[in-house]
Amino acid sequence: MNKKDEISHRPKGTFASRFRQQASLQMILLLGLLFLAVFSYVPMVGIIISFKEYKLSTGLMGFFTSEWVGFKWFIEFFTSPMCFKVVRNTLVLSLLKLAIAFPAPILFALLLNEIHSSKFKRLVQTASYLPHFISWIIVSGLCFTMFSSVNGLLNELLLKWGWIDGPLTILTDGKQYWGLAIGTEVWKETGWNAIIFIAAIAGIDSALYEAAQIDGANRLQRIIHVTLPGIKGTIVIMFILALGGLVNGNLDQAMMLGNNLNRDYSEIINSYVLTIGLRQFRFDYAAAVGMMQSVISVALVFSTNALSRRTTGAALY
Amino acid sequence: MKRIICLLLTAAMLLGCLAACGGDAGSSEPSKQESSQQEPSSKDEESSEASEPEDESTGAKDPVEFSLFVDMTWFWFDKWGTEPVSQKITETTGVSFDVTRASDDQQLALLIAADDLPDIVYTDSNARTALLSDPNVCWSYNELIEETGVDIHATESEIANNTRPDGNYYALLNAYTSQEAIDEGNTLLSGGIPSVAYRTDIYEEIGSPKLDTLEDLEKALLAAKEKHPGIVPLLNGDGGYLHYFSQQLGLKGNRDGVGYDKDGSPCYWLGMEKVDEYYKLLNRFAREGLLSPEAMTYNHDKFCEVRNAGNSFMQVRATDEAQSSNNAAIQAGTDYRWKLLTNELSDDALVGVNTGIGWAGTFITKKNKDPQRAIEFMSWARSEEGRKLCSWGIQGEHWDYNENGETVTTAEYQEALSSGKQKQDDFGIAVWIFGDQGDENAFIDHAVTDPDMQDYYARLQNAVKHTAVMSELYFCIPTEGDMLNIYNSLGDMVKSEEQKVIFAETEEEFKEALDNLYAQAESMGMSKLNEWMVQQLEARK
Numbered sequence: 036m037n038k039k040d041e042i043s044h045r046p047k048g049t050f051a052s053r054f055r056q057q058a059s060l061q062m063i064l065l066l067g068l069l070f071l072a073v074f075s076y077v078p079m080v081g082i083i084i085s086f087k088e089y090k091l092s093t094g095l096m097g098f099f100t101s102e103w104v105g106f107k108w109f110i111e112f113f114t115s116p117m118c119f120k121v122v123r124n125t126l127v128l129s130l131l132k133l134a135i136a137f138p139a140p141i142l143f144a145l146l147l148n149e150i151h152s153s154k155f156k157r158l159v160q161t162a163s164y165l166p167h168f169i170s171w172i173i174v175s176g177l178c179f180t181m182f183s184s185v186n187g188l189l190n191e192l193l194l195k196w197g198w199i200d201g202p203l204t205i206l207t208d209g210k211q212y213w214g215l216a217i218g219t220e221v222w223k224e225t226g227w228n229a230i231i232f233i234a235a236i237a238g239i240d241s242a243l244y245e246a247a248q249i250d251g252a253n254r255l256q257r258i259i260h261v262t263l264p265g266i267k268g269t270i271v272i273m274f275i276l277a278l279g280g281l282v283n284g285n286l287d288q289a290m291m292l293g294n295n296l297n298r299d300y301s302e303i304i305n306s307y308v309l310t311i312g313l314r315q316f317r318f319d320y321a322a323a324v325g326m327m328q329s330v331i332s333v334a335l336v337f338s339t340n341a342l343s344r345r346t347t348g349a350a351l352y
Numbered sequence: 353m354k355r356i357i358c359l360l361l362t363a364a365m366l367l368g369c370l371a372a373c374g375g376d377a378g379s380s381e382p383s384k385q386e387s388s389q390q391e392p393s394s395k396d397e398e399s400s401e402a403s404e405p406e407d408e409s410t411g412a413k414d415p416v417e418f419s420l421f422v423d424m425t426w427f428w429f430d431k432w433g434t435e436p437v438s439q440k441i442t443e444t445t446g447v448s449f450d451v452t453r454a455s456d457d458q459q460l461a462l463l464i465a466a467d468d469l470p471d472i473v474y475t476d477s478n479a480r481t482a483l484l485s486d487p488n489v490c491w492s493y494n495e496l497i498e499e500t501g502v503d504i505h506a507t508e509s510e511i512a513n514n515t516r517p518d519g520n521y522y523a524l525l526n527a528y529t530s531q532e533a534i535d536e537g538n539t540l541l542s543g544g545i546p547s548v549a550y551r552t553d554i555y556e557e558i559g560s561p562k563l564d565t566l567e568d569l570e571k572a573l574l575a576a577k578e579k580h581p582g583i584v585p586l587l588n589g590d591g592g593y594l595h596y597f598s599q600q601l602g603l604k605g606n607r608d609g610v611g612y613d614k615d616g617s618p619c620y621w622l623g624m625e626k627v628d629e630y631y632k633l634l635n636r637f638a639r640e641g642l643l644s645p646e647a648m649t650y651n652h653d654k655f656c657e658v659r660n661a662g663n664s665f666m667q668v669r670a671t672d673e674a675q676s677s678n679n680a681a682i683q684a685g686t687d688y689r690w691k692l693l694t695n696e697l698s699d700d701a702l703v704g705v706n707t708g709i710g711w712a713g714t715f716i717t718k719k720n721k722d723p724q725r726a727i728e729f730m731s732w733a734r735s736e737e738g739r740k741l742c743s744w745g746i747q748g749e750h751w752d753y754n755e756n757g758e759t760v761t762t763a764e765y766q767e768a769l770s771s772g773k774q775k776q777d778d779f780g781i782a783v784w785i786f787g788d789q790g791d792e793n794a795f796i797d798h799a800v801t802d803p804d805m806q807d808y809y810a811r812l813q814n815a816v817k818h819t820a821v822m823s824e825l826y827f828c829i830p831t832e833g834d835m836l837n838i839y840n841s842l843g844d845m846v847k848s849e850e851q852k853v854i855f856a857e858t859e860e861e862f863k864e865a866l867d868n869l870y871a872q873a874e875s876m877g878m879s880k881l882n883e884w885m886v887q888q889l890e891a892r893k
Contacts, residue, residue: 094467314844
């Protein structure tokens with residue numbers, strides 16, 4: 036579309052008259068904007084306390100009346116012994132999830148696509164969704180039942196078979212936490228996350244597969260040369276969104292599976308913010324840590340989006 | 353038409369959205385009527401005096417219901433009037449409560465921040481006591497007493513203990529025990545003190561060894577482990593009950609709190625004398641397989657589940673837990689019972705290291721619909737009549753005076769306890785103890801015949817002999833500012849770092865972990881905090 040076409044397609048009339056013409060649609064948009072403003076932008080005023088000495092008893096007005104302390108809380112966080120651990124854990128867990136839990140649903144969708152029996156396909160798909168609807172509280176209960184060192188099912192079996200001398204301490208050994216976290220994440224979310232890829236695969240023109248088959252492509256080659264390029268756009272968008280949440284971590288998981296024994300490996304920025312903010316009532320310090328996390332998240336989304344546009348041509352905006 | 357419907361729908365949605373965001377303006381912004389109710393003016397006093405057909409001896413008045421937030425997730429009840437004691441309180445005072453039990457430790461802080469407090473708050477948390485001790489949040493007792501002229505039945509030392517830096521006292525913590533009461537033997541320690549209980553069947557199986565010292569205990573645990581390698585010899589849970597061992601070693605202070613170092617100066621927990629010894633003992637237990645790391649993560653429910661499934665020999669938890677264990681064992685039809693270890697395991701044991709000025713406080717918030725009735729209720733709760741009803745139950749029903757004028761429990765009450773009924777859960781006794789004072793607890797329950805109950809009281813009385821009141825240390829616990837941040841951060845750090853110390857697999861690892869624990873504490877400002885504590889104590893003198 037050239038510039039001339041663009042101009043010719045622009046609606047005619049003043050802003051007010053155009054708004055009146057589109058009133059019903061604009062009202063719906065306004066509702067969305069209002070929702071966004073009230074629940075996403077207005078609360079951002081609270082960021083101000085990350086630069087203040089805030090007292091809980093001063094309530095909302097305390098946001099504005101508290102004493103300014105500059106970067107005091109940021110400096111405290113960066114010099115605290117927990118800083119390195121929580122940042123490392125957040126990044127490592129997110130990267131591991133990106134490396135393992137992100138491709139898992141793609142792989143699962145590809146595998147599911149190769150199943151011809153529709154009944155079996157539906158059964159597998161339904162069964163794989165189910166763990167998504169189980170809360171992390173239940174998952175942690177299941178983990179206790181399975182992996183507890185005191186009468187956990189796995190330990191009971193391994194000890195009975197003589198494969199181990201003493202019980203495995205999966206739930207309390209920090210070094211095993213990352214494996215536990217990734218394993219449970221993959222088990223819980225792979226089926227659900229695969230939906231979007233299954234839908235993308237369904238949208239690929241079947242003629243492409245037929246053409247590839249005529250050209251002699253086997254199953255694997257059809258996956259590599261037809262299916263994967265066909266869902267490339269979806270993969271890229273999901274990847275950018277996943278990168279945006281890279282420093283967010285999984286709070287529910289960290290709270291339910293983390294404990295004082297594995298804390299060196301389980302504490303992530305989100306759970307640290309919660310611990311400090313709500314348990315120690317240090318809302319100012321917690322706001323500073325949370326803000327730092329948000330800034331990194333935004334930077335990651337922007338940079339990945341730009342990188343993606345340059346390299347693959349696909350981008351969110 | 354379509355457009356009109358669309359606009360109408362959108363407008364309705366917008367209004368709904370705004371209404372939802374608006375919240376209850378009336379509740380956050382007290383109306384004029386509410387403000388006038390809040391002011392316990394002399395006019396109110398006069399009118400209430402004129403209109404109330406009250407009985408001066410009991411304080412019985414027109415019915416009033418206060419909303420009450422109990423800041424204890426474990427609290428026995430979340431309803432008022434379901435047991436005889438609360439019913440009697442209402443009958444006597446006219447006061448009833450709409451009880452809300454905290455769902456977690458953060459709830460109260462959020463209520464404060466949201467300016468959504470109930471009429472009354474009952475909390476045992478030092479941190480939240482500090483938050484509530486604010487003239488914008490709660491009424492100070494001294495202000496209300498001045499306005500209403502009620503007698504709060506408080507000693508000078510109690511008032512001095514509870515007075516905050518702003519010169520007001522916003523609550524008088526209950527269950528305060530003075531050194532005099534301890535010396536006179538007129539008190540029992542709380543059922544919440546850490547204790548060890550053991551399973552009778554395994555105990556007999558290992559030859560019923562004597563359990564007089566820490567070494568005896570260790571040997572018994574090892575013997576049980578040998579006989580039953582699959583169980584956890586010493587089961588503990590979260591909540592710091594392993595502190596039992598620091599008490600048995602005689603540490604002069606509280607776990608995760610303040611105490612005295614070897615030079616007699618106040619200090620944070622890690623600076624106390626014998627802390628190394630405590631960690632060394634626990635590390636030895638852990639290396640001998642007597643402790644389970646996983647048990648350190650158990651909440652109370654999980655702890656009970658593992659214990660009730662027969663997966664442990666001994667348990668270390670609150671004294672009153674032994675009774676619940678027995679009830680569970682009876683219900684499960686097991687052939688064993690749990691028996692409390694009623695004696696201390698060393699002469700140095702310092703069980704009741706009382707560094708507090710009491711236990712829990714009842715705060716009258718600025719949202720209170722009738723502060724005058726609230727302070728009058730507190731006056732009654734702290735009166736002899738109120739204390740006896742709340743702590744002992746109903747006279748003639750649960751307790752009475754014998755021919756010598758001594759207080760004893762009634763036969764019916766004892767029988768009910770022997771049949772498995774619970775003092776708190778079934779009778780509401782010692783639950784609503786807003787005005788309880790530690791001193792009076794020893795008079796009652798001496799005459800119990802149930803062996804488990806006898807053990808229970810023997811344990812609490814023995815512990816009193818190993819008790820020292822160090823209330824002055826209460827003022828060394830920071831309540832705001834940088835020192836509070838250091839104090840909280842240290843507590844948070846110790847919780848996880850000490851696990852590495854306790855569960856270190858070799859002597860070298862143990863030393864390294866312990867050094868690291870101290871180094872981290874130093875880097876977080878422990879010395880600075882200790883210096884501040886010394887200054888606070890000096891200033892208090």
